[in-house]
Amino acid sequence: MFDHVFRPGAIGGLTLPHRVVMGAMHLNLETLDDDGAALAAFYQERARGGAALIVTGGTAVSPAGAGGPGYGMADDPGHRAALRRAADAVHEAGGLIALQLFHAGRYALPGAPGTDGGPPVAPSAVFSRFARVTPRELTHEEILATVADFARGAGVARELGFDAVEVMGSEGYLINQFTAPLTNRRGDAWGGDAERRRSFPVAVLSAVRAEVGPDFPVLFRMSGADLVPDGTPREETAALAVALAGAGADALAVGVGWHESQVPTVQAQVPAGTWAVHAKEIKRALRAAGHGAVPVIASNRFNRLAQADEVLAGGEVDFVALARPFLADAEIVTKSAAGRGDSVDICIACNEACIDRSFGTERVSCLVNPRAGYEREFPARARPAPGRAGRYAVIGAGPAGLEAARTLARLGHQVEVFEAAAEPGGQFRLAARVPGKAEFGETVRHRVRELAELDVPLRLGHRIGHGDLAALRELDGVVLATGVVPCLPTLPGLALPHVVDYPKAFADPHTLGPRVAIVGGGGIAVDLAHLLTGDPYAKVTPEEFLAAHDLTAPRITAAATRAEHRPGRGPREVTLMRRTGRIGAGIGPSTRWVVMAELRSAGVRTLTGVRYEEITRDGVRIVDAEGQPQLVAADHVVLAAGQEPERDAAALLSAAGIPFETAGGAAGTEGLNAVRATAEGLRAAHRIARNRSPRQQNRNGRDGRNGIARNASAQNRIAQNR
Template sequence: MRVIDELQVKSRALSLSGRIGSLELPHRILMGSMHMGLEGQKDKLEQLCDFYQERARGQAALIITGGAAVTPAGGADNMYVLSRDEDVEALAALPRAVHEVGGKIGLQLFHSGRYAVSEEIGEQPVAPSAIASRITRETPRAMTLEDIEETVLAFASGAEKAKRVGYDAIEIMGSEGYLLNQFLSPVTNHREDAYGGSFEGRMRISIEVVRAIRDRVGPDYPVIFRMSGFDCMPNSTTPEETILFAQALEEAGVDALNIGIGWHESRVPTVQQVVPRGGFAAVAGAIRQHVSIPVIGANRLNVPEVADELIADGYLDFIAPARPWLADAEFAKKILAGDRAGLNVCIACNQSCLDHTLVRPHLPVSCLVNPRAGQETLWPMVKSHASRKVAVVGAGPAGLQAAVTAAQRGHDVVLYERESELGGQFRMAGRIPGKDEFYETIRYYTEMLERLSVVVKMQTEPTIEELSSFHHVIIAQGVVPRIPEIPGRDLPHVVNYAQILNGEVQVGNQIAIIGAGGIGCDVATLLAEGRHAKPAVESFFRGQQLPEPPSIPREVTVLARSNRYGNGIGRSTRWVVKQEMQRLGVRVVMEFQCREITPEAVVGETPEGAVVIPADQVILCAGQESASHFAEQLAERVQVHVVGGARESKGINAARAIREAFEAAYQIS
């Protein structure tokens, strides 16, 4: 903790005041736009207001809402549409709620373009050209000149309404592959009229939108443009055109540029854990060198020490992360107070946020490491009316959340863990390349246990008699690897995934992994990446002009029962995992029915016939089952709550386990 605290004491750039046009801001930490899955629903408006109000209390210098569509054609399910009076009236509640606690809020003006879904908007989507979307698998209608004129006016009208109902600024969505970005890119704009062809033609609609808005709202109202710094799409807008576009936006009257990265259909990770912290800040920094208005960055800016350095070094003027505000509603407050140790860091897992927006029907957005996010109305964090003695058995992520929540509610909590370290499955997950953010969650829980005076008993398995002295017992002992009934499973070279991830066995050179779910893919990635020297070693060799360090001759084969692999991994992340496995040369054999493990191989069948996979080590990643516990015996003496994998191992994931633990602990009274 001491190193982190010292870093934060030195972090001063984020605390500097700043300006976006006429808007004076007390520091450099904004909250970026994200849809919550609550928009457009009358019965969820209070919930949405409370969500933003809590972030305003958390000292966000400026909050940017999820996008509000400027026309029905540019919308989606659970989205406000600014051409509807009832939606504008509902949107007026958000600035009232935020201003009530001294915050500032801006409305994002949005148009989906070819990313709209006809079933949701009730008509064929529109776009610069009739080019099918890989995301929706629909082909939009090419916009007419009349459509374009109406859309420009709709953006201007939306900005005028935002100003009228009390928003402190507006942000124009022109990134992430939405309509204005589609016009700018030659990938999606094949027009031959004034709005296509040349770069000047492709950027015309964006410039017209800015000028039309400026005419409606006047010279002093803050206007932010979220532009794409890098589309991550082959043959799209060039870096040179991007710089020219930024300069044209400034000349047209934009007060700040918020730099987005990537399209939803691009094959470059932009928000997943594998992306280094601040990994795309250099893109924003390059743009900043060519404009005189503030430049804002967002992607993977989840910790203050990285963000502060980027501002101090001149890459950015402001940061506007979104998901870190889900993980911790006091993101800015804690940073400004120097409380890095108390920060609940976003781990970029996407499981309860982005993945919830990619399913149909959409699910409300929340956060794996903060299950209250988006539901503050339902779960106010206040003391219970009576303090109870609560025991929590198991200190994996579910047990840690249960202990922290129960203590926050004012209960007297004792946490039991049979191992010598906290964290359970998260401790193992943190070993996977690109997943070390899981250690941040363990660090946070550990800090909170200490602050809340939770008694932690390590390497201890409590007896029924000991637990009987408590009012409530939360059993969160999690899961253990399932050992499938395969002949040869007891051979000495057969191990389970926990033994590998906990470093209990030495890794082989010819490895067969039985099971191709999330754990099997993670283990394959770890072992395939482990063939190579660490990046720091490679960098040292290059710096010393030495030959590239040799790799270990390790072969990794994943055996999948079905014709798919990576099942159980969220939609926004599965493709990244599979892409990494392909890059690392992991072999995947699908529709493999395992018959036997021999000392030298795994023997099985595929639709093509018998298959023998040579292996000097076999790793079982064939699912999980609940760890044994004594809930039934204990229930005769105290109130027992079984959560997470201990309750039901089928389909278990961290999001479900942590949410169940939170709810069980919260409801103790």
């Protein structure tokens, strides 16, 4: 199906079986005190899944270059051992691996090793809104030393057995900072005009090439568009690409955007393939300069091989880099090559467990694949010895329950799922209704398909009751993932007919009037506001997205980076209210600013620090943050002020002495989000499978594999009680 993706290609002396590169991701596995075992397991699983060339997360070429405390460094013997182990593991799986050479510059976060409490370094002392600090300007001697650091890092990569290196010169990190007038205000040999601004990246590449020799592949990741005011001008970007090709780059990978950009680049609101336009421009510039043989790699916002195939079909780029899709499904390539693209777990671009975590120290993982980063702790598949398979029930088919069920089934156990609602998905059903979040529904559909393939019955419309307890006692255990129910505030007027809870509002938003007041300002309330007002980026094409941000190609200049797009008010007037904290405070930092900009564009009113007085027929009477009483006029009032665990099934199981593990909302609502729910579903499944008692194991040895799927004494009694 993917004729263009599955054509062999070459980068330098490397021959690759297809045109997909696994792009670099910082994982916070790099500095784990486990001798590199987790890092090696992560990369090896992706190599086995078909990632022909893997680019690692950035390895800092010096202490000053580390992005934060979770970054490994090329001059650290411990990190070198971890890198060697990772390279060996990838080779064992038949893959190739490139080490990314990295220097954060003014993006080094507090706690980065080289800062030692002082400011990071940069071409010029320009305040960084990302690191919230003004960096120290590098001296000429320090710049030369940094060039040598990159070369030394490349030598380390070759020594450790890596197949290539990638120089990180994009996304606003040090090398990119030298090319942008915004951050390079020097007047010496390293800045002042276009030629001198590109002298640092060219010097780095030349030094790396000299260190590793002509036959060792060197990739260079450059910025196709900085998307910040006074960023690298378009014509200088093209000239830099030509200069890098002339200096010996074996491939140019094209990134886009800085962390300080006010244009979304990797969020779900960005249409797939939007940024390929910049890779195509660079390829045209290379061809015009006689460097057309240098491969160009497009990246950012691809999550399906079909999208990559479409971009490759035009012949304007040579490879496509996917990063987060390899988190969501390590087998995205092999499944697609085998014609099983519909079985691929799709990256939903939520950023919650990946990008947001990468800026801290928590291990990077994935909402739709919570095994990512934990491959050693949680084997993907295992087959128990004959007669040792367990028999389990999962109560609840939300994100936590679906994850628990597929995990138990993958481990070779027999599982049955019971869901009180008529449809599976739980809170994901609500999210999938929100414009821009349709991929949440795809995650549910994928889980249901996989459970069917694993012979896991899914009993919908079945609420567990007393009549089910006898059958449940015959099992080895239960995973309880019944989710949450709305938490109703204590407020006069709740019984009025125009007051509804958020599940009802999501189920039928068209019944709500033109003025809606939402009591609550968390993630669910924000999603509801989007549902009621529409989304300016819903189902837009890449061209429409670029035009909405005044970025219509080819006119991409520093002056054309205005992010604010106001399509006009939505169909309703919506007010979000919250007692304490910010609106949408629980939304991840890489996404919240995009979401809030959309709410502002849609004319959504937000009020914080309020005190609710009562709900009346005219709306909600509050005291605002200034202590002034006011009426928030509304035709309907929606309650979205919190959740509490659904406890009925837990009480039944506890009273009956049936062993169970909880996951997701059933385990508690503090800090609850979809990432926690799926991760707890995974962990609950492994815990309950590990903790089977000897009595249970012996009994299953006698019963053989006549488990829940075929056991009349269990399944039939439960089914009869539906």
